[in-house]
Amino acid sequence: MEGVVVKEEETVTCTGGGASSSSSSSSFSPHPMEGLNEGFRKVDPDRWEFANEGFLGGQKHLLKTIKRKRHLSQTTQQQGGGACIEVGQFEFEGELERLKRDRNVLMAEIVRLKQQQQQSREHIAAMEDRLRSTERKQQRVMTFLAKALNNPSFIEQFAQRAAQRREIRGVEIGRKRRLTASPSVENLQEVASVALGSSQFVDYMNQDLPTIENEMETLFSAVLDNESSSDIKDPIASSMHTANGGSNLDAVNETIWEELLTDDLVSGEPNEVAVSDEPEVDVEVEDLVAKPVDWSDDFQDLVDQMGYLRPERQQRSFRRGAVFSGRSYKAAGQPASCVTALSPHNLGVLSSGDRRPAMATHLGERGRRFISLLLVVDWPFEVNDDVTQRSLFCLKICIFCRGWHPMIENGLDVPMVTAIVCTVSAMLLGLLGYLYGPYWGVRKVPGPPVIPLLGHLPLMAKHGPDVFTVLAKRYGPIFRFHMGRQPLIIVADPELCKEVAIKKFKDIPNRSVPSPISASPLHQKGLFFTRDARWSTMRNTILSVYQPSHLASLVPTMQSFIESATENFQSSNEEITFSNFSLKLATDVIGQAAFGVDFGLSKPQSASDSINSFHSQGKDNCDVSEFINQHIYSTTQLKMDLSGSFSIIIGLLVPILQEPFRQILKRIPGTMDWKVDRTNRNISGRLDEIVRKKMEEKNRGSKDFLSLILRSRESETLSKKVFTPDYISAVTYEHLLAGSITTSFTLSSIVYLVAQHPETEKKLLAEIDGFGPHDQIPTAHDLQNKFPYLDQVVKEAMRFYVVSPLVARETSKEVEIGGYVLPKGTWIWLAPGVLAKDPKNFPEPDRFKPERFDPNCEEEKRRHPCALIPFGIGPRACIGKKFSIQEIKLSLIHLYRKYLFRHSPNMEKPLEFEFGIVLNFKRGVKLRIIKRT
Ligand code: HEM
Numbered sequence: 001m002e003g004v005v006v007k008e009e010e011t012v013t014c015t016g017g018g019a020s021s022s023s024s025s026s027s028f029s030p031h032p033m034e035g036l037n038e039g040f041r042k043v044d045p046d047r048w049e050f051a052n053e054g055f056l057g058g059q060k061h062l063l064k065t066i067k068r069k070r071h072l073s074q075t076t077q078q079q080g081g082g083a084c085i086e087v088g089q090f091e092f093e094g095e096l097e098r099l100k101r102d103r104n105v106l107m108a109e110i111v112r113l114k115q116q117q118q119q120s121r122e123h124i125a126a127m128e129d130r131l132r133s134t135e136r137k138q139q140r141v142m143t144f145l146a147k148a149l150n151n152p153s154f155i156e157q158f159a160q161r162a163a164q165r166r167e168i169r170g171v172e173i174g175r176k177r178r179l180t181a182s183p184s185v186e187n188l189q190e191v192a193s194v195a196l197g198s199s200q201f202v203d204y205m206n207q208d209l210p211t212i213e214n215e216m217e218t219l220f221s222a223v224l225d226n227e228s229s230s231d232i233k234d235p236i237a238s239s240m241h242t243a244n245g246g247s248n249l250d251a252v253n254e255t256i257w258e259e260l261l262t263d264d265l266v267s268g269e270p271n272e273v274a275v276s277d278e279p280e281v282d283v284e285v286e287d288l289v290a291k292p293v294d295w296s297d298d299f300q301d302l303v304d305q306m307g308y309l310r311p312e313r314q315q316r317s318f319r320r321g322a323v324f325s326g327r328s329y330k331a332a333g334q335p336a337s338c339v340t341a342l343s344p345h346n347l348g349v350l351s352s353g354d355r356r357p358a359m360a361t362h363l364g365e366r367g368r369r370f371i372s373l374l375l376v377v378d379w380p381f382e383v384n385d386d387v388t389q390r391s392l393f394c395l396k397i398c399i400f401c402r403g404w405h406p407m408i409e410n411g412l413d414v415p416m417v418t419a420i421v422c423t424v425s426a427m428l429l430g431l432l433g434y435l436y437g438p439y440w441g442v443r444k445v446p447g448p449p450v451i452p453l454l455g456h457l458p459l460m461a462k463h464g465p466d467v468f469t470v471l472a473k474r475y476g477p478i479f480r481f482h483m484g485r486q487p488l489i490i491v492a493d494p495e496l497c498k499e500v501a502i503k504k505f506k507d508i509p510n511r512s513v514p515s516p517i518s519a520s521p522l523h524q525k526g527l528f529f530t531r532d533a534r535w536s537t538m539r540n541t542i543l544s545v546y547q548p549s550h551l552a553s554l555v556p557t558m559q560s561f562i563e564s565a566t567e568n569f570q571s572s573n574e575e576i577t578f579s580n581f582s583l584k585l586a587t588d589v590i591g592q593a594a595f596g597v598d599f600g601l602s603k604p605q606s607a608s609d610s611i612n613s614f615h616s617q618g619k620d621n622c623d624v625s626e627f628i629n630q631h632i633y634s635t636t637q638l639k640m641d642l643s644g645s646f647s648i649i650i651g652l653l654v655p656i657l658q659e660p661f662r663q664i665l666k667r668i669p670g671t672m673d674w675k676v677d678r679t680n681r682n683i684s685g686r687l688d689e690i691v692r693k694k695m696e697e698k699n700r701g702s703k704d705f706l707s708l709i710l711r712s713r714e715s716e717t718l719s720k721k722v723f724t725p726d727y728i729s730a731v732t733y734e735h736l737l738a739g740s741i742t743t744s745f746t747l748s749s750i751v752y753l754v755a756q757h758p759e760t761e762k763k764l765l766a767e768i769d770g771f772g773p774h775d776q777i778p779t780a781h782d783l784q785n786k787f788p789y790l791d792q793v794v795k796e797a798m799r800f801y802v803v804s805p806l807v808a809r810e811t812s813k814e815v816e817i818g819g820y821v822l823p824k825g826t827w828i829w830l831a832p833g834v835l836a837k838d839p840k841n842f843p844e845p846d847r848f849k850p851e852r853f854d855p856n857c858e859e860e861k862r863r864h865p866c867a868l869i870p871f872g873i874g875p876r877a878c879i880g881k882k883f884s885i886q887e888i889k890l891s892l893i894h895l896y897r898k899y900l901f902r903h904s905p906n907m908e909k910p911l912e913f914e915f916g917i918v919l920n921f922k923r924g925v926k927l928r929i930i931k932r933t
Contacts, residue, residue: 434656439487441823447471447480447487453653455482465805465833465915468492472834478818483514484652488827489817490806492834494841494864496818500828501807501874504815510535511876512810512827525727526734527879532812537722538731542879545708551882552780553703554593558887559777561588562894565602569929575904577924578751582891583744589887590739594732595690596704645672687729706732735880741918742803743884747891748925750797752911753848755901755927760850763789765896774897783889790889792850798836798870800848801911803919805833807872832869841867900930 054065435452448456448471460467468490471479477493491497500508510531513524523529527538544550565585569576584601591599647665651658665673694706709731713723723731754761767789771778778786807830814823822828837845841863842852852859871878878884895901903909904926912922 445480446475455484468834488829492831494866497830498866507815508809511808525730574929578927579748579925582747586743587740594705594735596702745803749801752925792853795853796850802833901927
């Protein structure tokens, strides 16, 4: 028992006036150790205290006075004598009795302690369960929120159901809820309307916010405390619980929450309202809670990210999903700064004061829905700190740059957001650079304001080809014109044209390739668009074909075609579309000259205006007419305005997209690109066939253009490399193209203008008739020297209607023109069309006056030599000029020997034009033929 005393001394604390145990473990039952006035006494029904005079609080020195009570038997024994044995026997039994009692008391104490321990264990287990359950519910809340985000009508449905349920619940619950819940149901509807329309958001923000707050707390207390509404340990939760109306309200909340968690609601399916207050609610909630939730997949990233955004010391509890369970977080005594990272209050903070509605306007529907949910979840907090600002910044970026979904999936990853922002910015800058890069180098050149992407194409739509004359008047002889994204430097001064095309030819040797041509590979391999060394080799080779002697030898061929063509004119007063007639004639002539092939288009039996009439002429003619139709279609589709194929239009606006679009569209039947591509492939196939046949021909004496090229190709190794079959086909086709449409246009416009000007007609007829008998065919020399007035008429007509109003060039290095330094790659386009209408060189420019080209005329003498350049200028000037003039003069002489022409009443006035790669008549030139007697 000594040992027991010692133990007591160690554990028992003195309280003064007696001893009292400090804990339940040190509260003793009656003990055998007693001193003077000592022993155990009951201080309350459950507790005993050791009482002794020497056992006083703070008086340690008295402890030694406490002595164990000496029992009589011991004393007697010590005092010696066996006489007392019998008496001692009785005392011993008494002692034994006492010890037994003590043991029983101790046993009872041990049993009680064990029970206490068991209770404590159970209590701890229950707390653990509750903790796990709470965590699972938080996971469910977040899963629910994610689903709700994907369902636009979620809040609306929720609000409706809450209202319905409230009605069904009956008067008592309804009254209790009305105190706190009813207004907030309406508020929820407001939230729903916020999700749907930003204007109502303003109203919503002006609502009674504490009421909303209460409602949200009520709502979320259901999920957080549903199990323990009758056993709330958390004092804050407890007070909230009481405030919200006790257990009835809990039942309502649980039901509401049950609905919230129901998949039907979050998946958007309208759901019958389940009218039940009873256990099924609990069962379902329990079921839901019991289901394993894939926390990490859906939200761990987001939660982690939230943790990242908060101060380090709070991270652990944050990771447990505190973002959406603000109240319990607060209850844990933690500062709420991180929890409020996404709170509406801070949305307000970020957007400084009352810009919340504005922000809601910009968030888009998903963003607004999300914020509505944040209002629901996170309303009670109000903290304003750096972390919040930062997280909201990221949030805002996510909303604007990525939408909500990726953020929810991937978390608020600041480096990633930064990377996205940088990438988007870089792309925007790249786009701007691409769109405005070409402009930047030439920005100093004057020009009208530019419409992004369209450039000045609307101006072209408004003024037609005359747009350059209009702009030259306003901006001077050198100005900027944006063909979509591409700026052109338009040079509208004879001296500057000379500088560009002749003096600085070395720096500006090539043509830029406009959008319509880059859409047509068939047109790219001709002389026109080849560049640098390849161009000079090709040009030198081809030039031999245009030697005067060779041209002179072509006169009889040309004459025979012209005579044959005019046999079509059957009777006087016949009305024809002269432009079609001239096109057939020019195509036949160039076909014979270029390929040595007689297309037979202008022969008498093909007298119909329409080339299609050849379909009735047997297979050969059908083939030819098909070929020519395709050639005309292919050429006329090459538009410089916005009326071409889609890929050409795209090429004008964003050139880099032209080829991808062409590649796609040419595979889609019915599109213009598809038709153009099919046509071009047919033409190429036919040309390849013609070239192949020519190559196989034994008779190499033919004087056509193709045979000449093939011959020169055999004799020179260089040109053999340059003139590969595909280039031969392209150049030959180019002759067909350049030689037909341009010549035909010029011929038609001369006849049209002469018909309009009787004086000119009279003088012209006089000159032609004065040449000699009508069957006398003029030679090449005659044509050059014996028809001066005809010369003047042709020139004036070419001035009046310039078939090629723009002549393209491109700088191959930095060059200065007209005081402006133009970077390499600048598109400089000469404007013969503007020059031709410049009153400085051509007084009364809109008057048709061939005499202005009389060599003896003052105007002619004063005129700048480069004022009229319909065939271009410099080393890249038209290679077919003489050929074309010879053909035009020969045709006119023959026509005016036999016929006169008058405007048809069916023709529009003034003439309308299309602006393709060259100018063309919109509806053709319609004339009446009058036979001369
Ligand atoms: C009235 C008829 C014609 C007119 C108005 C005309 C107009 C022009 C113009 C303005 C150029 C650009 C010149 C430059 O860039 O400086 C050109 C080039 C050219 N023309 Fe013509 N042309 C006509 C007839 C012809 C004929 C009949 C042929 C062929 C037989 C032809 C073949 C060419 C070729 C191959 C080029 C490119 C020259 C090169 O880049 O080296 N042209 N033409």
